[in-house]
Structures are given as structure tokens and as C-alpha cells.
Amino acid sequence: MSSQNNEIRYLNPPTVEVKKKKYCRFKKAGIKYVDYKDAEFLKRFLNEQGKILPRRLTGTSLKFQKKVSQAVKRARHLALLPYVTDLLK
Amino acid sequence: MLKQYETVFIATPVLSEVQIKEAVKKFRDFITDNQGEIVYEEDWGLRKLAYPIQKKTTGFYHLIEFKADPSLIAKLEIQYRRDERIIRFLTFAMDKHSIAYAEKKRANKAETKN
Numbered sequence A: 001m002s003s004q005n006n007e008i009r010y011l012n013p014p015t016v017e018v019k020k021k022k023y024c025r026f027k028k029a030g031i032k033y034v035d036y037k038d039a040e041f042l043k044r045f046l047n048e049q050g051k052i053l054p055r056r057l058t059g060t061s062l063k064f065q066k067k068v069s070q071a072v073k074r075a076r077h078l079a080l081l082p083y084v085t086d087l088l089k
Numbered sequence B: 001m002l003k004q005y006e007t008v009f010i011a012t013p014v015l016s017e018v019q020i021k022e023a024v025k026k027f028r029d030f031i032t033d034n035q036g037e038i039v040y041e042e043d044w045g046l047r048k049l050a051y052p053i054q055k056k057t058t059g060f061y062h063l064i065e066f067k068a069d070p071s072l073i074a075k076l077e078i079q080y081r082r083d084e085r086i087i088r089f090l091t092f093a094m095d096k097h098s099i100a101y102a103e104k105k106r107a108n109k110a111e112t113k114n
Helices: A024-028 A038-041 A062-077 B017-033 B071-084 B094-113
Strands: B005-010 B038-053 B056-068 B086-093
Touching: A024 A062, A038 A062, A062 B086, B005 B017, B005 B038, B005 B071, B005 B094, B017 B038, B017 B056, B017 B071, B056 B071, B056 B086, B071 B086
Parallel strands: none
Antiparallel strands: B005 B056, B005 B086, B038 B056
């Protein structure tokens, strides 16, 4: 009788992934314009290969994701950012 | 009506200092001759390119922010294409947010200088 009501004991408690509330850093910081000239800032939105990170990882809103991708493409055109690279930036 | 634009162009590194100045002067005069008004100018000098352009890995970057008539831009770009010293260029129409951003950047740049 007693064995039913106590729950199954795990060796170590399963770490439930606490869902971190994602926020758009542009809305929070009140940034209105993404500058294509400042490569350091844009690098935060690129992965190691130099590809643009998707919204589901960075959590940015659609409006600013478009501005970021437009700025990255302009920076790539001006050779401020590489199109493809393998070294860790 | 005068719209505000920002143009960045890269000159080949093989040029001497004098030729670079002359190339920049040519474009600056081109803008001022056709009723354009230069708001701000910045020379980033010799910089390493992220990928080789025309087998060159460095280039002279130059930025010009100016107010001009929209019809001038097509002519300016033809000038860029015709001039073989310029290996890449980008002109960008500035909206109110980017204008505010540029002014703010210039303001705090002036602060850090003095």
C-alpha cells in the first residue's frame, strides 16, 4: 500500500529546463537603429561560421531581426564582416 | 528636396597617399559641385578586409555623409563604377533614426576628443 503512494525515486532529480523568458534586447535597451558599420556589435548576432543567428536563439523581435540581417549583409558587402569563416571570431 | 545619404567606399591599397587624397577629393568635389552638402566626413585609413577583394586583403576606407538631391545618387554611383581605384562602395539613404544615431555618435566622439 505504502509503496504506491510514494513516488518513483530518481537517483538525481531531473533538472527541468526553467524556461528563461527571452526578450528583445533592442526594445529593452531602446535601440532604434542598427548600424552596419560597427562590426563588433553585429558579431554578437553571428555564430562561429559567420552565419546570422536565428530569432529563436537570440530572441529578437521580427522588426529588429530584419534590421540586423540587413545591417549584416551591408557589412559583409563592405568586407567588414566575412561571408563565411571557420575561426572563432 | 535634399535627402541625407551616407556613402562608404574602399580604395585599393596600392595607391600612394597622394592618389588616395586625390580620389577622395574627386568624390567630395563631385558632391559639392552638384548642389550636395557634405555633413560629415571620416577616414578610416588602411584596414584589413574580411575577405580578399580583387586579390587584395587591405583597403583604404572612407566615409562621407552628405545631403543631396536623389537624382545625384545615380550619377555618383556611375562615377564610382567608372573609377578603377575604387574597389567597392555602398551608398545608404538615412532615415530619422540613423540620422539621430550618427549625430549622437559624433557628439560623444567629440567629447572623447577634447
